[in-house]
Amino acid sequence: MDFTEKTINKQSLYQGKIIDVNLHDVTLPNGKTSKREIVNHPGAVALICVTEEKKLVMVRQYRKALEKEIVEIPAGKLEKGEDPEDTAKRELEEETGYQTDYLKKVASFYTSPGFADELVHLFETGTLTEGKAATDEDEFVEVIEATIEEAEKMIETEEIHDAKTMFAVQYIKQKLSSTR
Structure with a gap:
């Protein structure tokens, strides 16, 4: 049919x-x-970033649609005609101050296919180097670094309350456990 x-x-x-x-x-x-x-929606990118200390880099920010603060992996909207890798590098630096010279595409997924066409491109970063965050003038974020165990607790308490970040936590948990 x-x-x-x-x-x-x-x-x-x-x-x-x-x-x-x-x-x-x-x-x-x-x-x-x-x-x-x-x-x-023009689409977006999200980044799975892990420090040398095996901590997941995330940001805490207020989400008006939810009327609360949540902790998320760094992410941002694609600009018209912009390559997702370029967006990922830009958003990583803008939101966290970190830079990377390597990105690996993990997956792409639709956020709400029942009513929206937003496609998120999920990348994993390579080695991170510190820089200076330069958020947009209407964007207020706090950079957080958490162990997998701490991130799992944030999921339980609904500090982490979005699918892309929950996916990132599970992805890194599996990746780190397979390298032991």
Whole structure:
């Protein structure tokens, strides 16, 4: 069976600085019609960074959509036409002050495929060198370095409360346990 939903009409509901929202009228596989609210996002990168002391580098920041602070791995939005690796290096330095000369792509994943097209490119860094953070003027973050055990506790207490960071913790835990 073909599950494709064909768009028969599209209406722009909102065009913003980061996202656009469109309403699609679609024909369903059974021939009936329905509506889909779609959030279009330019995509993002996220970074799994581990220090020489085997600590995961993260940032604490306030997330207005959640009305709370959470701890996350460094991440940021792709600029139009920007290569994800370039975005990753820029975001790493802007948010944490760290630089790296090596990036390995771990995975790409959709954050909320039921209503959004945001694709996150996840990278693992190589050796980190310290620099100076240069966050955007509307961005306030605190750099945190945590052991895997500390990060797992943050997941339990919901200080870490997003999928990309939970994935990063599990990825590094598995990687470190396989190198012992």
